[in-house]
Amino acid sequence: LGANDWPLILTASGTGAMEAAFLNAVSPGSSIAVFHAGRYGERWMDFARAHQIHTYEITAPYGHTFDLEEVKQLLTRAVSLKAVFFQDSESSTGTRHRTQELVALIQRHQPQALIVVDAMTGLGVHPLSIQSGIDVLITGSQKSMGIHPGLSLLGLSERYLNQLHELHLPRVYFDLRKEFEAQQKQVTAWTPAIGLMGALGTSLDRIHGLGGAQVLQANANLLANSLRAALDHWGIPLFSKYPGDSVTAFMLPEAGAFIQRLKEEENLVVASGQGVLEGQILRIGHLGFISANDMAATITGIERTFLKIGASYPHGALAKAQSFLDQAPRL
Known part of the structure; x- marks a missing residue:
């Protein structure tokens, strides 16, 4: 502070x-x-x-x-x-x-x-x-x-x-x-x-043992970039025109139902939008102690759910994200 x-x-x-x-x-x-x-x-x-x-x-x-x-x-x-x-x-x-x-x-x-x-x-x-x-x-x-x-x-x-x-x-x-x-x-x-x-x-x-807040900052940036590389591979644009490194938001058709499937079938909890954006966007955090393994599991779970519902997004997003995940510190 x-x-x-x-x-x-x-x-x-x-x-x-x-x-x-x-x-x-x-x-x-x-x-x-x-x-x-x-x-x-x-x-x-x-x-x-x-x-x-x-x-x-x-x-x-x-x-x-x-x-x-x-x-x-x-x-x-x-x-x-x-x-x-x-x-x-x-x-x-x-x-x-x-x-x-x-x-x-x-x-x-x-x-x-x-x-x-x-x-x-x-x-x-x-x-x-x-x-x-x-x-x-x-x-x-x-x-x-x-x-x-x-x-x-x-x-x-x-x-x-x-x-x-x-x-x-x-x-x-x-x-x-x-x-x-x-x-x-x-x-x-x-x-x-x-x-x-x-x-x-x-x-x-x-946090002190990891090397201080700058380690968390670097980790959040790498995880944000990894998720955005996956979204780019799927052809899904970011919701925000000025994205930060704490949360990534993106739109999906029937986002509310997709979020529920992630929770029930992949054991992944992600947030929906609020107010007028409820049920329209997904919000995925990458701050604090969220790790590269957490983000890899999230990307994999999203892609697996795309397959289950028959969505026509290309496979292989994790490979696009891996270069960022490999640089992330071990938390």
């Missing part, structure tokens, strides 16, 4: 961490900006509407990212933004946003604005750090750290910590002032998920 202080650990889902970051950054009567292009990014708008916060909004079609000229124009005309919120990786569509370019534009045109980035599926996959000008980086225990869901982590900049004493939106459980003060004493403000805390320590030890 790159924070100077140990990141805050909350017993909460990723959405809980997003709401905590929002409530502790926004003041009544202030203005914010939200950039969103998928189901997860839309949650920032849910928070803004719930608290009736004046919001400048930029959207992009699902599978696309934001037009930087449009972002620049919005930041130029907006009046004294308190904060800007967006995702690094929109995993509902398999899209990576241009985080560092967005950060640079915000710093140039709205230097006082806090920059809050949901990196649930970006951290440990793409190079991200508080030191690059981001004020809040959010991730969760079930993503790159590979344990059960239930913990979320927030890396916070000095600037974000220093403004916590200001007037903000009402909050109790998600009052990060209390949480920061408690965790400075090596306790938590509220009852923690002790079992998950222990698992988190074990996971971090494992």
